[in-house]
Amino acid sequence: MTAPSLLILAGDGIGPEVMAQVRRVISWYGDRRGLNFDVSEDLVGGAAYDAHGVPLTDETMAKAQEVDAVLLGAVGGPNYDDLDFSLKPERGLLRLRKEMDLFANLRPAQCFDALADFSSLKRDVVAGLDIMIVRELTSGIYFGEPRGIITEGNERIGINTQRYTESEIARVARSAFELARRRSNKVCSMEKANVMESGVLWRKVVNEIHAAEYSDVELSHMYADAGAMQLCRWPKQFDVIVTDNLFGDLLSDAAAMLTGSLGMLPSASLGAPMANGRPKAMYEPVHGSAPDIAGQGKANPIACILSFAMALRYSFDEGEEATRLESAVEAVLAQGARTADLLGPEGGTPISTSEMGDAVLAALDASV
Template identity: 55%
Template sequence: MTIKIAVLPGDGIGPEIVNEAVKVLGVLNRSFGLNASWQEGTIGGVGYDVDGAPYSEATRKLVHASDAVLLGAVGGPKWEKLDKPLRPEAGLLRIREDLGLFANYRPTKVHSQLLDASTLKPEVIDGVDILVVRELVGGIYFGQPRGIETVDGERRGYNTMVYSESEIRRIGRTAFEAARLRSNRVCSVEKANVLDVSELWRNVIIELHESEYADVELSHMYVDNAAMQLIRNPRQFDVIVTGNLFGDILSDEASMLTGSIGMLPSASLGEKFGMYEPIHGSAPDIAGENKANPLATILSVAMMLRFSLDRNDLAEIVEKAVENTLDAGVRTVDLAFGGEASVSCSAMGDAVCAALEELAS
C-alpha cells in the first residue's frame, strides 16, 4: 500500500528545508522500499497569497486524505499587518486544532560532534537527551475570552489560560508512556504557586501518577526554575511535560543546548494524525539564500517514520545517516565554528542522501 504524505513547505526557508527532506524520502523509496508518495499544499502566508486563507479548505482536504503531514515553517513580515485570523500563525493553530494534534514531542539530543557549537561548556551538555512533551491545543493560545478592548480611554489586552482535567490527564498520560520507553522519569512543569490553572495541573498529574504510573519517577518544577535548570544542569531531565505556553518557551531554550535551533525536529500527534516539522521559524532574513540547516526537517522525517508510518527501522537509518554526515565534518553555517568550512542547505541535504545510499549498499 502506498503511503500518502501531505507536504506543506510554507513560508520563508520552509520550501528550502522541505525540499531536502523530500530528497531523503526519495532515497528511502528507491533504496529502502518505503513506497511513499507526496503531494504539496499551501499553508501560512503562502496559503493566504494563493488561496486567500492561511489554512484553506483545499489543504484541509489534502491533509485529511494523508497518512502524515510534513511541514516547513510559517510566518514573515510580509503578512504581519493582516487581520489576525488571516495571519500565517493562524493557519498553524488551525491545522493543529483541526487534526486534534494535542501532544507535541520536542526532543533535544546533544550530538557529540557538535559539543563545541553550543555556547555552554561541553561538560554541561555532553550526554543531554531530553524530550519536552508540550500540550498543543489548549492553554493560553486557545483560551477564551481574549481580545483587545478600550476601557476608560486606554487599550487593554487580555488572554485566558484554561485547562480542563481531561486535557491535563491526556497529555500527562502521553508523557508517562513516553518516559517508560526512555529513562522512566517525568518532570511536570507549571507555576502552581501563583496560577490556579497550574494548581489544577499539578493535582491532576499527581492523581494520574498515583493511579496508573507509580512505576515512573515523578517530580515537579516551577517554570522559572525549570528555565534556569535547563542551563545549569540539563542532564537531570528525561521527559518534561508542560502546557502550551511554557512548552513553547522551554523547548526553544533547550534547543540552544544543541548549538543550533536548526537541529531540533518535532512531532505533533493526535489520536489519528501526526504532523512533523522543525521547531525553528521561517527565518525570512535568510530565505532564498540556500543557507538554512535542513537537519531538523530531515530528523522530523525520522520521527514521522517512527510515529506515523510504523517504520522505526527506517527512522533509525535516517538518524544514522545524519550522524554519519556530522562525523564527516559537514556543517551548515549555523554549525560551523572555529574556522570550519560551511556548506549550503542543498549540499547538506545531498550529503545526508549520500550517507543513506552508503547505508543501503
C-alpha cells in the same frame, strides 16, 4: 498493502528548500529500503495566500485530516506583515494544529557530540544531551476566554485566561508517560502549583494518571521557573518534561539553545489515534522561514530531515529506520559537514542546502 500517506506543505521562505532535501530522503527509503509513501503536496501560509487569498484553504485542511501525517516546512515572511491578522501566514499553521486537535507538541533537545562546543553551556553539561519536552498545544492561556483589551476608567487592561480542563491535562500526561516508556522511563511535570490554581489541578491530575496507569514510570514535579534554571544548570537530569502551553513555549525555546542551532531541531505535534491506529500528526522544524536567506541555498535542512525521522518513529512505527536516519545525520556532522549556521568562531567554508542533503544520503547509503 496501501502505502502510508504524507501531505507535504513546504510553505514559505526556506521551507521549499529544506523540504526538497526531505523529498530526497523519502525517495531513498522507497528505493533502498522498500519503505514507500503516498506523497502529495499543497500550499500553506504565504504561498497559499498568494494563490488563493487565504493562508489555508478548506480543501487543504480536508487533505490534512485524511492523511497519515503532515510534513510542514515554514510559514511567514515580511511580504505579509501588513495583512489582516486573520490572513497572516501563521493562521494557516494554527488552523492545522487546532482543527487536527494536535494537543501534544514533542520538542526534542538533542546535542550531537560534534556540535557540543556550539552550545552556550560548557561541553560537559550538554554533550550527550537527549531530552524531550511535551508541551500541551491546544489549550491554556493562548486559547482561554475571556481575553482581549478592555478599558476601565482611564486605563486599558489586557486580559488572558489560563484555563485547563481535567481531560486536557490527562491526555497530554498520558502522551508524556507513553513516550517515557519508549525512552528512559522518567517524567518531570512542570507547572506553578505554588501560585496558580490551574497548576494545582495540573499536578493533581498528573499524579492521578500516574498512580492509576503508569506507576512503572518515575514521576517528579518541579515549578516551571525552577525547571528553567535546572535546564541551564544540569539539563541531563531530565528525560521527558511535560508542561502546559505557556511554560512549554518558554522552556522548549530555552532548551533549544542548549543544542547550538535552531537549524538542528525538529518537532512533532500529535493528536488522538485515527481509525487505523496512527495518531493525527504534523511534523515540522522548529526554525522559521528565514526570509533573509531564502533562495540562496544557505539553509540547514537537518531539522526538517530529523522531523521526518520523528514521523518514521511516531507515526509509522519504524523506529529502526528513524534511528538509521538520525545516525546518518550524526555521522555527517562528525565528518565536519557544516552549513553556514553551524560554523564556529574559527569560520570555514559552509556547504549548501543540497550538499548537506548529498552528505546525508551518502551516509544512508553507507548504512546498508
